[in-house]
Amino acid sequence: MADRDALAGFAAALRDPASAPPSGVAARPGADVARRFAVYRNNIAVGLIDALRAGFPVTERLVGADFFRAMARAFVADHKPSSPMLFAYGGAFPAFVAGFEPAGGLPYLAGVAGLEAARAEALHAADAPTLDAASIAGALSGAVAVDWLGLRVGAHPAARLADGDHPIVAIWAAHQETASEPRFDGPWEPEAALVTRPDQAVLVRALAPGPAAFAAALLGGATIGAAGERALSIDNSVDIGRTLIALADAGAMTRLGGHEP
Amino acid sequence: MASGRSPAAPIPTRAGVGLKPQHARAILEGRPDIGFFEVHAENYMGHGGPPHRLLEAVGAAYPLSVHGVGLSIGGPAPVDPVHLRRLRAVVERYSPALVSEHLAWSTHGGEFLNDLLPVPLTEPTLARVADGVAAVQDALGRMILIENPATYLTFVDSTIPETDFLRRLADRTGCGLLLDVNNVLVSATNHGFDPIAYLGAFPIERVLEIHLAGYDEDRDADGGRLLIDAHGSAVRPDVWPLYERALAVAGPVATLIEWDHDVPDWPVLYAEALRAEALLAEALLAEARPCRRAAAERGAVIAHG
Numbered sequence: 001m002a003d004r005d006a007l008a009g010f011a012a013a014l015r016d017p018a019s020a021p022p023s024g025v026a027a028r029p030g031a032d033v034a035r036r037f038a039v040y041r042n043n044i045a046v047g048l049i050d051a052l053r054a055g056f057p058v059t060e061r062l063v064g065a066d067f068f069r070a071m072a073r074a075f076v077a078d079h080k081p082s083s084p085m086l087f088a089y090g091g092a093f094p095a096f097v098a099g100f101e102p103a104g105g106l107p108y109l110a111g112v113a114g115l116e117a118a119r120a121e122a123l124h125a126a127d128a129p130t131l132d133a134a135s136i137a138g139a140l141s142g143a144v145a146v147d148w149l150g151l152r153v154g155a156h157p158a159a160r161l162a163d164g165d166h167p168i169v170a171i172w173a174a175h176q177e178t179a180s181e182p183r184f185d186g187p188w189e190p191e192a193a194l195v196t197r198p199d200q201a202v203l204v205r206a207l208a209p210g211p212a213a214f215a216a217a218l219l220g221g222a223t224i225g226a227a228g229e230r231a232l233s234i235d236n237s238v239d240i241g242r243t244l245i246a247l248a249d250a251g252a253m254t255r256l257g258g259h260e261p
Numbered sequence: 262m263a264s265g266r267s268p269a270a271p272i273p274t275r276a277g278v279g280l281k282p283q284h285a286r287a288i289l290e291g292r293p294d295i296g297f298f299e300v301h302a303e304n305y306m307g308h309g310g311p312p313h314r315l316l317e318a319v320g321a322a323y324p325l326s327v328h329g330v331g332l333s334i335g336g337p338a339p340v341d342p343v344h345l346r347r348l349r350a351v352v353e354r355y356s357p358a359l360v361s362e363h364l365a366w367s368t369h370g371g372e373f374l375n376d377l378l379p380v381p382l383t384e385p386t387l388a389r390v391a392d393g394v395a396a397v398q399d400a401l402g403r404m405i406l407i408e409n410p411a412t413y414l415t416f417v418d419s420t421i422p423e424t425d426f427l428r429r430l431a432d433r434t435g436c437g438l439l440l441d442v443n444n445v446l447v448s449a450t451n452h453g454f455d456p457i458a459y460l461g462a463f464p465i466e467r468v469l470e471i472h473l474a475g476y477d478e479d480r481d482a483d484g485g486r487l488l489i490d491a492h493g494s495a496v497r498p499d500v501w502p503l504y505e506r507a508l509a510v511a512g513p514v515a516t517l518i519e520w521d522h523d524v525p526d527w528p529v530l531y532a533e534a535l536r537a538e539a540l541l542a543e544a545l546l547a548e549a550r551p552c553r554r555a556a557a558e559r560g561a562v563i564a565h566g
Contacts, residue, residue: 002381002383002385002418003337003380003381003383003385003386003389003418004337006381006416006418007336007337007366007369007378007380007381008337008369010378011369011370011372011374014374015372021414024381024416024417024418025414025415025416025417026414026415026416026417027413027414027415027451027452027481028451028452028453028485030481030482030483030485031451031481031482031483031485031487032481032482033414035481035482035487036413036414036451036481036487037413037414039413039479039487039489040376040378040413040414043375043376043489044374044375044376047375047376048375050522080372080373080374081372081373081375082371082372082373083331083344083373084303084330084331084344084367084368084373084375085303085306085307085331085347086303086375087304087307088307122310123307123310123311123312124307124308124309124310124312125307125308125309125310126308126309127308127309127310127313128309157308157309158309158310197310200310200311200314201311
């Protein structure tokens with residue numbers, strides 16, 4: 001029992017950065033217990049910050065290493081992982097970035113972080129076959145008028161959508177590690193990122209708001225008809241057939257048909 | 262879960278390195294001559310994708326070792342059955358030659374604390390850790406190795422020397438031990454004990470793997486060396502003689518180079534493995550000689566020299 005109390009005290013002192021070292025621990029004569037305890041605190045923080053750096057390299061490039069480290073440190077202080085699988089750790093980081101006041105001058109930063117969080121999820125998602133664009137095109141152009149507006153699709157387990165009020169895909173693409181002089185000259189228009197992993201490579205494609213609304217509804221389980229209505233309410237020029245084929249081409253779906261969302 | 266792989270072959274008495282995705286091409290296209298690859302189990306607990314594809318390809322060509330960092334066997338709560346199932350899935354999928362974990366804890370109240378934290382070396386802790394190791398071995402249907410920790414603090418309530426603790430843990434559970442030589446030097450420096458005496462007291466007959474890594478160095482309040490187990494550099498110069506000493510005592514044992522942060526290009530990491538392998542080859546030769554004592558004496562001379 002005393003052992004468990006010792007560990008509980010140790011854990012409590014780790015959680016509270018202002019706390020003194022726990023009771024019941026010791027260091028050799030001449031060493032400072034608080035300094036020794038700080039090694040554990042620092043190991044934890046550095047490990048989690050490194051996990052974020054690994055998952056959000058473009059976000060880091062956009063703000064610089066020092067700013068990113070400070071932002072990550074603030075996140076880490078309030079967000080402890082619930083599992084040892086650190087590749088899943090950054091899920092709440094984009095929302096934190098959105099509310100991180102010092103980054104307020106970069107309104108697109110949270111969107112880019114959201115894109116990177118989606119990429120990290122896609123990387124570890126389950127493998128599954130994809131529905132190819134030719135099958136969709138064939139079904140849509142078939143002589144028999146199937147009630148395709150009533151069909152649903154199976155979302156591929158790696159498919160993710162990251163919303164963007166800004167051109168997040170263009171900004172992300174311009175700030176890859178290989179870009180020696182990142183520049184962005186494109187039109188400043190909202191983009192969502194469609195992130196997929198049809199085989200082993202993670203793909204990122206930009207979707208305008210109308211097609212993005214279609215993709216979100218369809219991959220969320222809506223019928224093609226309902227998803228189309230949703231898209232057309234945002235942009236009445238959306239080509240539903242073409243968008244469906246683009247989704248298939250990206251590997252966002254596993255099958256056409258079926259009633260399970 | 263069915264496993265398509267045959268039962269694991271034993272780990273070769275050679276040097277290996279930690280598998281890093283950035284070395285995938287160098288490994289799969291270059292097919293370097295190396296003894297084995299080790300992975301952190303937690304990095305392969307995702308459902309699919311490139312991590313598993315890489316490990317399948319590497320596992321088809323090299324022996325594997327799975328090293329867990331998240332079971333928290335020394336923790337106040339029983340081993341998390343959910344995480345244990347995840348570990349079992351990795352082990353069943355890859356049939357590694359070795360599976361190892363730590364004498365440490367890292368989870369408290371459902372929160373992952375992301376470091377290998379120290380345990381009080383007491384009878385109740387020994388009983389708890391033995392239960393945990395037994396539960397893991399039962400779930401996996403195989404022996405695991407437990408690694409000696411690098412520590413920065415001790416508990417005033419500790420009553421059992423670490424080497425005795427590990428010996429009794431191994432006796433009680435039948436587990437093997439993973440001797441981390443860098444951890445020995447880190448703890449010995451931090452707590453002011455003799456690393457060679459520690460090796461002499463270590464239950465060396467239980468050691469089935471050795472770890473080598475680089476430490477970071479800081480200063481204590483009184484200016485003394487404070488070593489931190491960092492895995493972010495080459496093996497430090499004063500770890501190599503201790504490794505030779507360990508080989509002289511234990512005989513040749515499969516040896517891993519751990520380099521997890523600021524990971525270098527493949528040739529640099531591979532050169533570290535070759536350095537360990539050269540010392541392993543000497544130990545193998547020494548073992549082949551009729552009298553092991555000569556090897557032990559030679560190791561002592563090197564370690565003190």
